[in-house]
Amino acid sequence: SNADYIVILDPLNNTTNPDRFQLLKEASLLYRDIANAIKGVVKPDAKIVINGYKACLGGMLLKHHGVTSDNISVVVTLDEQRMRAKLAKKLMVMPSDISDITVWGNVPVHNTASTATGTVRNHEGAITGPGSYNKTVVEAVNEENWEFDNVQSRDDRDKIVFDMPGRIPKAVVSTQSTGRKES
Numbered sequence: 001s002n003a004d005y006i007v008i009l010d011p012l013n014n015t016t017n018p019d020r021f022q023l024l025k026e027a028s029l030l031y032r033d034i035a036n037a038i039k040g041v042v043k044p045d046a047k048i049v050i051n052g053y054k055a056c057l058g059g060m061l062l063k064h065h066g067v068t069s070d071n072i073s074v075v076v077t078l079d080e081q082r083m084r085a086k087l088a089k090k091l092m093v094m095p096s097d098i099s100d101i102t103v104w105g106n107v108p109v110h111n112t113a114s115t116a117t118g119t120v121r122n123h124e125g126a127i128t129g130p131g132s133y134n135k136t137v138v139e140a141v142n143e144e145n146w147e148f149d150n151v152q153s154r155d156d157r158d159k160i161v162f163d164m165p166g167r168i169p170k171a172v173v174s175t176q177s178t179g180r181k182e183s
Contacts, residue, residue, distance in 0.1 A: 003042050008034060010052025027054050028061055035065035042069060051075040075102070087115070091140050097121045098137065115141075 012027055042048070046069050050058045055074035062072060080101050088095040099121075102114045118137035125143040127135065 003038075004046055006038055006042060006046060006048045008048065008050045008052075008058065010050060010054050010058050012052065012054045023054075024057075027057055031058050031061035032065045034058075035062050035067050039066055042067075044068060045071065047071045047073065049073050049075065052077070083115070087118070087120070087137055087141070091120055091123050091137075093120060093122050097123070101137070 010030075012023065012030065038048075048059075048062065048067070048069050048071060050062075050072065051074070052058070055077070059072045059074050081095070083101050084095045084098040087098050087101070091098075097120055099119050101118045115137045119134040120137050120140045121134050122131060123135065123140045125135075125140055127143075
């Protein structure tokens with residue numbers, strides 16, 4: 001009793017019930033039961049955090065069923081999926097290879113995306129490993145900058161080698177490799 005925080009992990013998703021009407025009915029019944037269980041247990045200024053597919057609906061249903069807290073926050077999966085898609089595009093992996101991205105806040109007003117705990121699999125970068133190898137999203141995003149600053153490009157490396165004294169001129173090497181004679 002007198003809880004300061006309550007975290008609700010919403011178990012509902014589109015596979016719970018394919019009929020939308022039935023899914024909404026299940027959500028209403030679920031959140032009615034949750035509201036009845038937490039009424040009188042939470043402080044008026046308690047923080048209620050809801051995570052899940054129907055989290056926004058859950059927040060509205062808690063209010064509808066009499067939960068008086070003004071501090072209901074939902075963790076939005078749509079914004080999480082958008083962030084995963086943007087990161088996946090940048091890192092050239094599938095969105096399913098990005099995990100542990102968190103989006104939190106008061107959704108209609110302000111929300112914040114955090115990649116601090118995010119991980120990525122199957123990323124081809126400076127350090128690559130088997131499919132089970134994970135690295136943080138921050139490391140993967142910053143690898144591109146590190147490579148640009150610290151790894152010499154092949155063109156620059158080849159130019160240095162071909163410009164070295166005593167080396168065969170580049171034009172001669174290219175004609176020898178094609179089997180043509182220089183005229």
